[in-house]
Amino acid sequence: MSTLAITIVSLIICFFIGMPIFMSLIISAVIAITTCGYLPMSIIHNSLFDGVNLFPLLAIPCFVIAGTLMEYGNITKQIIDVVKQLVGRLPGGLGITTILACTFFAAISGSGPGTVAAIGTLMIPSMVRNGYTPSYAAASASSGGTIGILLPPSNPMIIFAILANVSVTAMFTAGILPGLMVAVCMTSMAMLKAKLEGVKPDVEQPPFNLKVFLKSLSKGGFALATPFIILGSIYTGMATPVEASVIAIVWALFVGIVINKALRWKHIKLSLLEGAMLCGTVLFIVGASTLFGKILTYEQAPLRLANMVFGVSKDPEIVLLMIVGILYFLGMFMETLSTMIILAPVLLPMVVGLGIDPIHFGVIMVITNEVAMLTPPLGVNLFVASRIANLSVEKISLAVLPYLFVLTMCILIVIYCPFLSTWLPSVLGAGQ
Template sequence: MIWAACGFLLLLVSGVPIVLALGIAALVAIEVTTTAPVSIVAQRVYGGINSFTLMAIPFFVASGLLMDAGGIARRFVNLASALVGWISGSLYLVSIVTGTGLAAISGSGSADTAAISAVMTPEMRKRNYNIDLAASVIAASGSLASIIPPSIVMIVIAITSNQSIGAMFLGGIVPGLIVMVSLMAGCWIYASRGDDEAYRDTEPFTLKRLGDGFVEAAPGLLVPVVIIGGIVGGIFTATEAACVALFTTLFVTMVIYRELHIRDLPAIFLRAISLSATVLIIISTASVFTWIIATQGFPALLKGWLTGVTDSPVAFLLIVNILLLVVGMFMESISAILILLPILLPIAQSYGIHPVQFGVITALNLSIGLITPPYGICLYVASSVAGRRIEQVSRKVWLPLACMLIALVLVTFVPAVSLWLPSLLN
């Protein structure tokens, strides 16, 4: 176990891609500390992705890319603008509401961040918004895709923890909305203080504007309804829902909006294949690393240490939150889940913590990691589109970070936040 952990950290610090760091560290640990044959690596790599449920990932990724290319993202921005565009700091709020809407389609934080940034950043620059704060808010809006269904992160958590994907999806809805409201409140308070006219919107709210925006965006809103309604209603599995979402998005973008053409599809599907392969190969190599951890008895050692330190669920959750926040700063979400969740979940259950609540806590912590340097992939995407250095944008990340931490505290210590909706529908 020590060989695996030290080797992984050394390779990671050296700049080796995480997929290679996981695989090489696991291979060295197998050779040094076990008598298992090297062929176990191939078996675990194959076993890690030999799952019907994981087939949902490429379909959700493709659906998100089609959404961006086919005009759904732009229409969501227009609807969000009609809904909250009359409030102080309106463009911040529009970005947050749009991120929430896009999260219900794509399941990918970086894809949503890129889509929102491409539409909102030029307008924010034109209106003299603080562009560094704008990039950090857009990054936080994109990170909502890790919490709100059909989150790819939630799918991996459900598979790893042997929980219902439908229950995990439902558990993320209310926390995701709480994060959205918290971000909006923080941005509104920031924009309302002082006399900066850049944050004042002169276009009033009208029902006609809202109605027009809703009618225009309605076909796109059909996609999350189909996904969540189908899974929760037991009509189809998560993988089947992903396929339905893909074809629904194709129909909306090619037949209703007519902004996507057949000639555009090969490039989009190749991009979806590339992104999906990246996720799946991380899952496959992380499964080898997880096997090493399990066979070396590390979960039992960690449980013994934690129970020796405290018998309080509250103290345990505080320790876990700090651990996951730190891990999220340095590691990609899928890898962190596959390595840590099999260790931490049994311990959490021994403290009486529900697996769905713990899964949501894990997802929210790692979504915060998407906006915190040095990893912070959503922050990198937003700063890149804005044409700013990551150091400049990082100075303004405190506002969305504080808002998300407030939501994390609520989700952690009020179980009903994540369990109310699953229990209601069950």
């Protein structure tokens, strides 16, 4: 049996027995090194250090801390209040409010499950009180939360930029148009579902009043300014993504403590703890994946995979469809970052060889991983919404099927219309 085959088999066995992702990658890599006999053991600690010694990784825990601080600082509720003024009286208005609020909050936290928790905690009980079924409410929140990884500042976008050696700013910019497209399609589906289920408009929500809306807008002005400050500092060149993540923390503290007077020391400690836990998890996985990726490179795994795929087709769109199919399957069993970290180094040389822009491919990987958040048995957004709505994951899984259809259509549009992800970076000069 070849070294590559031993590596893959040992990785699958580690997954099957429930070994953590980072340990599975390290164990299979060590087995490969001891088996092949031509690689020095020093490659282990060198690769682990190279993987964690990446400056852009600092942005991930900082954005998570900022998003958590904003949730505790009452910013989430202010965002919801403003959005509800605009669309609350439409059919399925609270479902639309949930998805749009998730879209807005996504431009703060960069986390899918975090967005579901922040928005769903407030909106799911509100929808149930107003006559929406628990399954409709949970499906709206869990589906809207997937937008959190497509719009900047997205954690998976940062990871892909590091793996593909492209600009983080370019990846952030590339996700804006596809993210807005997904948001519009999801709100349309929420409205259609509400009409089919006979849900009446929110009886607690008064008709639109410009004076009331402006008052709500004024009250939540600092909260609504948050994503513009974060992203504006990046796109104007005033700050790098890492620096912008620190700006986000400072702004969240200012709004939460000085403006809203809702943030307490215990909230700050919890936010720092959550950021530290995520940072540790990401560093372990990235370091381990760097080691695993080097083993695959030495064994020419990308070249072998490319030869297999090219034996089926060399058409770029067909190859992308095949990759999406693989990601659909793996997404049911693997966490989003893990899927990207393991597959991106293997798939990138192949797609670049076909003339596919790596930034375009990164957007496809991220938007496909949105589907993974809604597909059991490992759909993380489903589990978050399940706890909030006190509903079984099976029932929510059925309720999100229309949103999965919408996401699939959006993925196909992005594949066949690459300008959606490449036009804005070129216009704004966010190069690779």
